[in-house]
Amino acid sequence: MSTSSLSQDRDPAMPVPKLKREAIHSVVAAVAPFQSAAGSGLAGRVIYIDQTHDIVLAPKEVVLTFDDGPVPKNTPSILDTLDAFGVKATFFMVGEMARSHAAIGADVARRGHTIGTHSYSHPNLAQLSTAAAQNEIDKGVAAVTSATGQEPHFFRFPYLSESGRLDQMIAARGLIPVGVDIDSIDYRPASSQVLINRVMAGLAKHGGGIILMHDLQTRTAHFLPGLLTELQAGGYKVVQLRYGTPPQRQKPDHATPETPTLVQLLRGDGPQ
Numbered sequence: 284m285s286t287s288s289l290s291q292d293r294d295p296a297m298p299v300p301k302l303k304r305e306a307i308h309s310v311v312a313a314v315a316p317f318q319s320a321a322g323s324g325l326a327g328r329v330i331y332i333d334q335t336h337d338i339v340l341a342p343k344e345v346v347l348t349f350d351d352g353p354v355p356k357n358t359p360s361i362l363d364t365l366d367a368f369g370v371k372a373t374f375f376m377v378g379e380m381a382r383s384h385a386a387i388g389a390d391v392a393r394r395g396h397t398i399g400t401h402s403y404s405h406p407n408l409a410q411l412s413t414a415a416a417q418n419e420i421d422k423g424v425a426a427v428t429s430a431t432g433q434e435p436h437f438f439r440f441p442y443l444s445e446s447g448r449l450d451q452m453i454a455a456r457g458l459i460p461v462g463v464d465i466d467s468i469d470y471r472p473a474s475s476q477v478l479i480n481r482v483m484a485g486l487a488k489h490g491g492g493i494i495l496m497h498d499l500q501t502r503t504a505h506f507l508p509g510l511l512t513e514l515q516a517g518g519y520k521v522v523q524l525r526y527g528t529p530p531q532r533q534k535p536d537h538a539t540p541e542t543p544t545l546v547q548l549l550r551g552d553g554p555q
């Protein structure tokens with residue numbers, strides 16, 4: 284399947300997480316709750332993702348992702364912008380970039396962003412032999428771990444080029460492939476306003492989702508403040524991906540008394 288295909292054929296009312304082997308995209312589901320603590324700011328909730336949990340976003344929730352860094356020219360500026368807006372992103376680092384700019388990679392982690400990996404030298408993995416592809420993935424993980432002090436759990440395929448063979452390789456390493464819902468196309472020349480409009484139009488169509496950007500690109504460092512300003516004005520929330528099992532589900536406001544608690548179930552005195 285194309286990793287850039289959107290979920291237009293998916294029932295938007297279906298929030299059920301499912302085990303997916305291909306790169307995960309977001310499911311924008313009307314019933315996913317906002318974190319009650321979310322205020323009028325841009326920062327939204329943290330969502331925990333593991334091998335069996337899809338990314339289920341509420342309408343107007345977005346995930347910011349930056350690929351191909353870290354680079355001295357742009358990554359620090361992007362980090363400052365994210366701090367200024369109080370939001371967290373996921374950085375899919377290229378191993379050799381993390382190795383060359385380890386202090387910046389470490390700063391990304393220190394500032395609380397989520398660390399992902401994106402191979403060691405950014406080849407099209409689908410065109411490599413199995414051994415070479417495995418080496419690229421493993422070297423990338425090792426370099427990013429060494430630079431950031433964190434083991435990455437999320438992976439993005441270079442060029443979004445994946446295959447069944449690669450998906451199995453990623454899954455065997457416990458990595459979670461993350462897809463893209465809205466491509467900013469920031470690797471091609473465009474004004475900040477064109478880039479912002481493109482992302483906002485994509486979000487309006489998709490309802491929310493995972494946004495692809497590149498901290499390698501100077502234009503991305505330049506358009507990010509304007510994008511975050513527009514997201515905030517539009518009532519969007521930036522949610523952070525974290526690896527792990529979701530904490531116990533928050534009790535919904537409309538929880539009915541007949542919903543048995545775990546203790547009731549164990550005691551056998553819950554509603555029959």
Ligand SMILES: [Zn+2]
Nearest residue numbers: 350351441442
């Ligand atoms: Zn890339």
